[in-house]
Amino acid sequence: MVLSLSKGKKNLNMNKKEIEYFDVNQKLWDAKTKIHVGSQFYNMEAFLAGENSLRKIELAELPPLEGKTIFHSQCHFGQDTLSMQRMGGQCTGIDLSAEAIAQAKALNEQLGLSAKFVQTNVYEIDKHIEEQFDVVFTSYGVIGWLPDLDRWAYQLLSRLKSGGTFYMVEFHPAMYQYNWDNKQLEYSYFNTGEPTLEVEEGTYADRDSDISLKEYFWQHSFAEVFNALIKHGLEIESMNEYDYSPYQIFGTEVKRAEQEYLFQVNEIDLPLVFSLKGIKK
Template sequence: MTDYLSVNRANWDERAAVHAASPEYGLARFAADPAFLSDTVRFDRPRLGSLDGQRVVHLQCHIGHDTLSLARLGAASVIGLDFSGPALEVARQFVAGTPNIRFVQSDVYGARAALDGDFDLVYTGVGALNWLPDINRWARTVRSLLRPGGRLHIREGHPVLWSLDYDRDDDLLALHTTYFEQPAPLVIDEQYTYVTTDHRFQATVTHEWNHGLGEIVTALLEAGLTITTLIEHQSVPWNALPGKMRELDDGEWQLIDHPERLPHSYTLQAVV
């Protein structure tokens, strides 16, 4: 196993301030409108429902925009967990004055040891699972955090989307990288991130893994959860294929040419 935590943490530590200042995250909108929700949480609000009185943990929370959105849906308490200290510094400043939110620094696999008690909801947002090498260990961690009757909610980029060749100049969609989880990571070296910025990164290398949808479902079933929702969407909340996608009215992005041929993202819910 590579030292993926140190490699990826260096990259995400550097991303924190860049993302906080970006128009895509738009953190000022949350202060301007007390009812404002992040795009990802707003997209799945009908499936999330009211969180009144619930105890929520948001795994891989980054700078906390989804975390605050969950609190605004009525949760009694929300804990955001992330492995990046700089990201959590931004998050704490961002939600300052919101009493029912706190942040804990830990990697995902250490979440059970880092947190006290059980939760009504484990939430994971977009662009999270690809940083984890072992989907079965993730599923067991999720199960360990949930009370009896508690649920998991995840919205994530589809593993087919992660498998595509992003650098093609033609209109073909070619599967280029692995769809199924592999022991070795996909090593990526890029000097930019997914938001608008002139910043060029020093910590450019990341280690990532794909996980097939069947692998994810099976891991949760074997961990003792029951799948209650699995919806594949024809949109994703970022411009995943630049030059090949158009922005929709709700802020989602969709393939311009025959979007029905590609699962862009999915929402999954499971209960104990």
């Protein structure tokens, strides 16, 4: 059975299986969010006191945000969205997790900011938001929650004005091939079409936390990322790869410098992050 969730020319349907996967993932992210807001990882005290939660990679690569309208996809509970708002942008963040959006709205109010937050699946953005923005932004741990990137690129680039900037910074597909605990090569580099099902104990922001929930995720190769964005009208300007992550998420990384964590397999540094910037035609 196919549930039709969108109208118009493009086929944006989610099938019944996908809806079940997203339901499982939403429960996971609702539960994670409750832990994340109080975690040392997200350091709410520093954030409330004015710390910018964006990392040095995107701070160096993003265009000036002052006076720009910004669409932030998969914004989690809004720290990065609100950081960009504090930098002078007018931001709208979306996320699948109702808990994350509720927390983001509460933070926005607490800080007296005027960002907007909307709960929606990436694949249904067009049902909720019609506006087009100067900048579309998405970061760290996003595309793996989506079965295919064609609908992702369509939705995100539909929200971008012609001449506007698309910017993503994401974990590297090579990194997702490894089992992070035993450092063995375990997953395909390619999107097999089928999700990987895992039960995650704890969460990257607090590995000892008392949650154990199912998650479905998908691998995406560079060809898939690039072709989806090009197909939907992006002229790619630059792409960078980094041998470090600005976050310590596995617990087994080596710290090289501030916001630089290395993950080594057989003493070789894996590529951990990539960024991509382009202009919509």
